[in-house]
Amino acid sequence: AQTVTQSQPEMSVQEAETVTLSCTYDTSESDYYLFWYKQPPSRQMILVIRQEAYKQQNATENRFSVNFQKAAKSFSLKISDSQLGDAAMYFCAYRSAWTGGGADGLTFGKGTHLIIQP
């Protein structure tokens, strides 16, 4: 079974600064998808960014980018120019590329609580 590990229960960053959230995962599969989700206090899960394992290029979405190291099984999220609205729980998630048989759902890490200091 796949596991996702987020080793930072909480991170704090000054507004306008850059912060990196760590995520590692364990899998024997070669093809899969990785996601970062944001969950603000409203508890709505919001997709931040996704990465396809077979693509070496790191995904970028505006101020959010990832550092995907497939060999190291690492998938960190970098948030540039942090804003107060970025404050939330951030979850790293894994999904197998093989569908069916229960492989379609997401496996989540425990999350990192991001605090933005004004």
Place this chain on the structure above:
Amino acid sequence: SAVISQKPSRDICQRGTSLTIQCQVDSQVTMMFWYRQQPGQSLTLIATANQGSEATYESGFVIDKFPISRPNLTFSTLTVSNMSPEDSSIYLCSVGEQGGNYGYTFGSGTRLTVV
């Protein structure tokens, strides 16, 4: 992306009773997913619901405790049966975009408190 309406948004229930949570999607989807998020914890997949077949449950979750219905391609329900305080959690439904390859959309969740 799909829009999901989940009801109720919250409820307080007596132990030993059951609660049914509804999830309505604005488009047809093959699979719907139910997750549990215990207080201060991450999300754990309960089951995958396919239309017209039995739901597939993850390890640690059983049909008698969490029966799921999937009568059509836009609707599903999750029932939490014979509740105990340990069932107090947020329950979320989810659907995949393009089969999940482009991410998943989540409902706003049901906050359940069992007293």
